[in-house]
Amino acid sequence: MASAPVDRIPWHVTILPVLGIVAWLAVGKVGLGFLALVLAAALLGNVIAAVHHAEVVARRGGEPYGTLVLALAVTIIEVGLITSIMLSGEPNRTLLRDSVHAVVMLVLHGLAGLCIVVAAFREREAEFQVEGAKAFLAVLIPMATLVMVVPNHLVSAPGPYYSPLQLAFVSAVCLGLYIAFLFIQTGWHRSYFLSVGDEDTVHQARPSARIALASLGLLIVALLSVVLLAKSLAPALEAGVRAAGAPLAIVGVIIAAIVLLPETVAAIRAAARRQLQASINLALGSAVASIGLAVPVIALVSFWIGQPLELGISAGASVLMALGFIVAIITYGTGRTNLLSGIVHLVLLATYVFTVFAP
Numbered sequence: 001m002a003s004a005p006v007d008r009i010p011w012h013v014t015i016l017p018v019l020g021i022v023a024w025l026a027v028g029k030v031g032l033g034f035l036a037l038v039l040a041a042a043l044l045g046n047v048i049a050a051v052h053h054a055e056v057v058a059r060r061g062g063e064p065y066g067t068l069v070l071a072l073a074v075t076i077i078e079v080g081l082i083t084s085i086m087l088s089g090e091p092n093r094t095l096l097r098d099s100v101h102a103v104v105m106l107v108l109h110g111l112a113g114l115c116i117v118v119a120a121f122r123e124r125e126a127e128f129q130v131e132g133a134k135a136f137l138a139v140l141i142p143m144a145t146l147v148m149v150v151p152n153h154l155v156s157a158p159g160p161y162y163s164p165l166q167l168a169f170v171s172a173v174c175l176g177l178y179i180a181f182l183f184i185q186t187g188w189h190r191s192y193f194l195s196v197g198d199e200d201t202v203h204q205a206r207p208s209a210r211i212a213l214a215s216l217g218l219l220i221v222a223l224l225s226v227v228l229l230a231k232s233l234a235p236a237l238e239a240g241v242r243a244a245g246a247p248l249a250i251v252g253v254i255i256a257a258i259v260l261l262p263e264t265v266a267a268i269r270a271a272a273r274r275q276l277q278a279s280i281n282l283a284l285g286s287a288v289a290s291i292g293l294a295v296p297v298i299a300l301v302s303f304w305i306g307q308p309l310e311l312g313i314s315a316g317a318s319v320l321m322a323l324g325f326i327v328a329i330i331t332y333g334t335g336r337t338n339l340l341s342g343i344v345h346l347v348l349l350a351t352y353v354f355t356v357f358a359p
Helices: 011-027 034-061 065-086 095-122 130-148 164-188 209-243 249-272 276-305 315-331 339-357
Strands: none
Touching (some): 011 034, 011 209, 034 209, 065 095, 065 164, 065 209, 095 130, 095 249, 095 276, 095 315, 130 164, 164 276, 209 249, 249 276, 249 339
């Protein structure tokens, strides 16, 4: 597949971030109506712009640094969205739990499953580095368990809450695990995260330093625009969920879906280019970054505003998440995957979404 031009930046991804900020300044907070649709369209445009600029920066840095750029960009969007909603409107103590849980399930089954299906249609059995996938799961499983399951079984605080000391400890552990993972991913075992038999990357020219720096600056503007637009849309989002009579947990799922849009587009593109390893890096990397970085930052915000965080998920959700991790271990345990594995993950995604509406 031919690579995109690297000697210039398309005009639409240059102007969209600026237009997004202008729209936010002009409109501000909105309720349900036409203006909400306008801001939603601007939000989607800025996500597309962020994907383009992140991919340019990624191609300049090479793997695995490229996928790391997207993972960090996604986490910045997530932290910005959750923080903005926490600091405005009515308190939502379950927002971090719902969004992190949704990110894990959407990534583990939706994004990964879709990429596996796309890769399977391109080549019946797609290959990837099993050591890299195992490294992702080795960090993601304890992180998810500590944040969303363990609170239900401790006695220092009632219900699905951590005490302040426990929350500080778990936040530090998640951050420490993520830093250790980055050391492995970019240092000692960088080869674990490089593509197997990837023919297309040879033909992808690297952008110049000037283009990469310009895209990095526009990426920052696009991410800022996404956060600001999402903050403006937050009242309309919550009002729409209440008007539809849907569970409040849907807000977390919608946030996760918005957060994962850049990763989804980039990961599917990589799978279509027979680069399943890059897709896995993008998908699982976003989940690891989501917990490793978002949880410590949001915990600091909760300490600052004095709002406890309800982190523990229900027993049924814990079982479904455990099943998902078992299936993921099987999927990524051989270094090869096929259409059946992708379908199984998509079925588990459908089960998760169904149980959100019918817990």
